Amino acid sequence: MAHAEAAAKFNENEAKVNWHDKALWFVRQKRDKQAHKIQGWEQLRDYASALKANVLSNLDNYLVQFEENAKKNGVTVHWAANAEEHNKIIHSILQKHNAKKIVKSKSMLTEECHLNPFLEANDIEVIDTDLGERIVQLAKEPPSHIVLPAIHKTKEEVDELFQEHLGTKPSGGNPEYLTREARKHLRNKFLQADAAITGVNFAVADTGGFVVCTNEGNADMGAHLAKVHIACMGMEKLIPQEKHLGIFLRLLARSATGQPITTYSSYFNKPEEGKEMHIIIVDNGRTEQLSREDFRRSLHCIRCGACMNTCPIYRRSGGHSYDATIPGPIGSILSPGKDLTKHSSLPFASTLCGSCSDVCPVKINIHEQLYKWRQIIVKDVPQPTVKKNIMKAAGSILAKPKTYDFVGKSTRFMLKHTPKSLINSKINTWGHARDLPEVKGDNFEEWYKKRQKNE
Amino acid sequence: MSRESILKAVKANKPETLSLPDIDLSVFDEDINLIERFKENIEFVGGRLLELDGLATLDEEIKTLYPEAKKIVSCMKESALGTVPVSKETDPHTLEDIDLTIIKGNFAVAENGAVWVSEDDMVVRALPFITNDLILVVPKNAVNLHMHQIFDAISERERTFGTFISGPSKTADIEQCLVVGAHGAISLTVVLF
Numbered sequence: 021m022a023h024a025e026a027a028a029k030f031n032e033n034e035a036k037v038n039w040h041d042k043a044l045w046f047v048r049q050k051r052d053k054q055a056h057k058i059q060g061w062e063q064l065r066d067y068a069s070a071l072k073a074n075v076l077s078n079l080d081n082y083l084v085q086f087e088e089n090a091k092k093n094g095v096t097v098h099w100a101a102n103a104e105e106h107n108k109i110i111h112s113i114l115q116k117h118n119a120k121k122i123v124k125s126k127s128m129l130t131e132e133c134h135l136n137p138f139l140e141a142n143d144i145e146v147i148d149t150d151l152g153e154r155i156v157q158l159a160k161e162p163p164s165h166i167v168l169p170a171i172h173k174t175k176e177e178v179d180e181l182f183q184e185h186l187g188t189k190p191s192g193g194n195p196e197y198l199t200r201e202a203r204k205h206l207r208n209k210f211l212q213a214d215a216a217i218t219g220v221n222f223a224v225a226d227t228g229g230f231v232v233c234t235n236e237g238n239a240d241m242g243a244h245l246a247k248v249h250i251a252c253m254g255m256e257k258l259i260p261q262e263k264h265l266g267i268f269l270r271l272l273a274r275s276a277t278g279q280p281i282t283t284y285s286s287y288f289n290k291p292e293e294g295k296e297m298h299i300i301i302v303d304n305g306r307t308e309q310l311s312r313e314d315f316r317r318s319l320h321c322i323r324c325g326a327c328m329n330t331c332p333i334y335r336r337s338g339g340h341s342y343d344a345t346i347p348g349p350i351g352s353i354l355s356p357g358k359d360l361t362k363h364s365s366l367p368f369a370s371t372l373c374g375s376c377s378d379v380c381p382v383k384i385n386i387h388e389q390l391y392k393w394r395q396i397i398v399k400d401v402p403q404p405t406v407k408k409n410i411m412k413a414a415g416s417i418l419a420k421p422k423t424y425d426f427v428g429k430s431t432r433f434m435l436k437h438t439p440k441s442l443i444n445s446k447i448n449t450w451g452h453a454r455d456l457p458e459v460k461g462d463n464f465e466e467w468y469k470k471r472q473k474n475e
Numbered sequence: 476m477s478r479e480s481i482l483k484a485v486k487a488n489k490p491e492t493l494s495l496p497d498i499d500l501s502v503f504d505e506d507i508n509l510i511e512r513f514k515e516n517i518e519f520v521g522g523r524l525l526e527l528d529g530l531a532t533l534d535e536e537i538k539t540l541y542p543e544a545k546k547i548v549s550c551m552k553e554s555a556l557g558t559v560p561v562s563k564e565t566d567p568h569t570l571e572d573i574d575l576t577i578i579k580g581n582f583a584v585a586e587n588g589a590v591w592v593s594e595d596d597m598v599v600r601a602l603p604f605i606t607n608d609l610i611l612v613v614p615k616n617a618v619n620l621h622m623h624q625i626f627d628a629i630s631e632r633e634r635t636f637g638t639f640i641s642g643p644s645k646t647a648d649i650e651q652c653l654v655v656g657a658h659g660a661i662s663l664t665v666v667l668f
Contacts, residue, residue: 043651058586058621060502070496077493080485093634101477151657152648168648175650195652203658210658211568227634237604237644237659244601245567255481260495262630266622267498269639270586280516280587281622281641284604284659289634292600293563303481311488 022365027337036174041335043171048329050278051379057280058270067267069383072320075258076310082225082258083301089228090299093290098300103133106302110135110217110250111142113298117248119214122146123206125232125239126153127219128166128323129252129302132345135217146217147209149238151202158185164339166346167276167325172338206238216242220253220299221285221322222268226261229289230299233272233282240286249291250298255306256319268322271381276324309357314392318353320382327376327386333369342366349376353389356397364401367393428463435459500623509585509618510667516588520642521655522663526615530554530668533612537577540664541608544575550598551579551612567601576606576660580613580640582628583665586621589641590665591629600636604644609660611640615667 031037055061075082087097100106106129114122122139124130124146136157139146148157152169156162158181163169170178175193182188182198186205191197218239223230230251232239243249259268265287273279291297310316328334328348339347344355344363352366367390370376376386417423435443436459444451462470514524525536530553537556548570549557554577561570578597580590590611597603619625629637644659655661 046651058503059505063502067496067498070493073493074495077490079489080482083482083485099476099478099481101481105477149658150648151646155648168651170648171651173650175652178649193649195649195654198649199646199654199657203656206658207571211571229634235644236646236657238657240604240638241601241658244599244604255485263623263626266626270622273587277647279520279641281584281589281639283520283642283644284638284640285589286636286638287634288636290636292636301481303477303484307481307484307488310485313490316490 021343023337023341023343023369024365026341026343027333027369030338030341031336036172037336037338040172040338044329044335047168047277048326048379051275051326051329052278054274054278054280058274064267064271065381065383068271068322068381069320071259071264071267072256072382073317075260076256076316076319079255079258079310082260083255086223086225086228086258087301089226091228093228095228095291095297095299098298100300100302100304102304103302106133106252106300106304107135107138109300110252111139111144113248113250114139114144114215117214117296119248120144121209121212121214122217123149123209123213123215123238123242123246124217125219125234125242126150126169127217127252128163128346129219129254129304130217131162132304133252133302147206147213149206149209149242150234150236151199154202154206155181158182162340162345164347165325165328166323166348172340207241210241210245213242213246215248215250216246217250217252218243220251220257221272222259222265223253223257223299224260224262224265225258227289229262229287230257231265231269231285231287233269233285235277235279235283237284240284243286243288244292247294248296248298249288250300251288252300252302255301255303256321272322272324275326275379275381305358309354312357315353315357315389317384318350318357318386318389320384321350321354322382324381326379326381330375330379332371332373332375337369342369349386349390350384353384353386353393356393360397361401364397367391367397425463425465432459432461432463503621503623505620507585507620509620510615512585512620513583513588513618513667516586517642517665518588520588521645521653522588522642522665525664525666527666527668530612533666533668536666537575537610541575544608546572546574548573548576548602548606550596550602551577553612561598561602563598565599567599567605570599570602570605573602573606575608575610576602577610577612578603580611580665581617582625583613583618583667584620584622584625584639584641585618587641588665589639591625591637591639593629593632594636603638603640604659606660608662608664609640609643610664610666612666612668618667
């Protein structure tokens with residue numbers, strides 16, 4: 021389904037859309053407050069962007085350096101070319117330990133690789149331990165936001181889910197009660213887990229260590245209790261040196277949720293005695309994106325979600341309307357690189373207002389890349405006939421000033437004298453929810469000329 | 476394993492080398508009262524700050540704050556409140572009903588209310604997360620302005636595990652309502668002395 025159709029479906033519940041819109045805008049405002057509170061915010065963004073650009077330009081060497089250091093620390097490093105290999109590596113580690121119960125903290129990469137269904141098909145229980153992710157897991161849905169996975173769910177919906185799956189009492193959606201119950205439920209899972217899977221926020225080339233950030237403490241609860249810790253990282257998560265964590269940790273949470281830092285920023289270097297630590301470095305299309313000059317900067321992304329919170333389209337269409345692992349503006353420039361036909365409507369899910377680029381902590385030129393994808397898509401992917409013809413007609417009218425003038429005049433005349441029921445007929449999608457503005461007698465040029473004469 | 480093919484593809488596809496930026500940390504300087512800013516931030520993230528003149532009254536203050544705590548782990552010799560001893564060999568699963576844990580923090584960060592806790596100080600990695608309530612005890616002169624200073628300060632350590640903790644565990648995953656105490660500690664008190 022194209023984005024616009026899916027968005028229309030989300031918009032059927034107006035009250036919910038309004039709440040979604042406001043809730044995310046509130047997060048954006050919190051981000052602004054935190055950003056303005058510290059000295060040198062723009063400088064931080066510049067440094068982060070330059071660091072990521074350096075990483076991409078030297079990625080092979082950094083990867084080798086990281087691997088070498090991680091191995092010295094007693095960590096096992098694996099390489100996966102694609103999702104299938106990633107899943108197989110995890111399965112083989114789990115098999116070796118006869119691990120049947122797995123806890124997993126948030127990792128968009130494992131979503132991208134569809135790890136959960138793969139493990140479940142192999143008789144392995146995998147529990148998402150971030151509360152939002154647990155909610156969508158119980159609802160059998162994908163996350164709709166990379167930082168706020170259940171932002172599309174009302175508290176009443178969560179209440180019902182928990183009654184059904186966790187046996188809670190009806191509470192009318194009391195967040196305090198539901199969170200306490202989830203804590204009890206998941207604490208048991210942590211205590212029983214044979215292995216823990218986490219994502220990686222930053223991997224440090226010069227130490228071989230990696231950082232995992234959470235607010236709930238779920239990554240740490242899993243990793244420190246289970247015998248085996250498997251950390252899955254996209255290859256672009258590298259940063260050159262430990263001291264650069266200072267830059268990125270200052271940017272991440274402020275951009276994501278408007279917190280000065282996440283509650284926990286845990287820095288893993290060595291496994292505990294008697295335990296195992298594995299890192300899986302995953303490509304899955306990233307080297308291909310690296311080859312595209314116009315789009316490689318999308319690999320700077322640190323997955324904060326700021327572009328989603330600020331996007332007027334995302335806020336009013338919901339994450340699921342993108343039908344992609346990463347929704348929103350950043351997802352709309354990443355996804356076409358993976359499957360151009362499937363995701364061809366995403367770069368059009370934007371007003372090109374540029375707000376996403378303005379808030380991006382690593383200065384990805386998101387709106388420019390959206391525009392560039394459009395140029396490719398209209399050439400490579402068949403476009404709807406109506407759209408194609410309108411564009412063609414508009415092109416020829418706009419190219420000839422006299423025709424433009426004539427068409428303008430006649431349109432103004434028609435809009436003035438045609439009944440509203442006809443103007444807002446079915447084919448005018450604009451008119452479904454709103455009226456056209458009142459028609460004035462002159463166009464801008466005429467108005468301007470008259471004004472000059474009067475002076 | 477796809478190691479070689481991935482590295483080969485990266486080499487072929489990467490852009491021309493761009494140098495590392497020269498980072499001028501002076502642009503992040505701020506002339507502020509570090510303790511005040513730290514306090515502001517620790518309260519913003521849902522934690523509590525307790526300022527003491529020394530550690531002589533530490534246990535007394537803790538008992539007033541947490542009168543109900545029975546199973547207590549103390550990881551510092553300055554507190555004698557510990558009732559459950561721990562060592563590197565402790566199975567973390569046995570710590571699931573710990574009421575209160577007291578740990579030394581080596582550094583604090585004014586800009587975000589975080590405290591750096593190293594593996595040596597927490598003894599068992601799971602401890603600061605699995606405990607019901609957490610107390611971090613930090614010297615006043617260990618409060619730094621920002622994260623850059625901290626990474627400088629901890630650069631010489633033995634790297635095993637360490638964590639920045641800023642406030643109690645929390646979530647807002649149900650309709651964006653903030654609830655404190657998701658999986659980790661339900662409350663956090665930072666003692667500055």
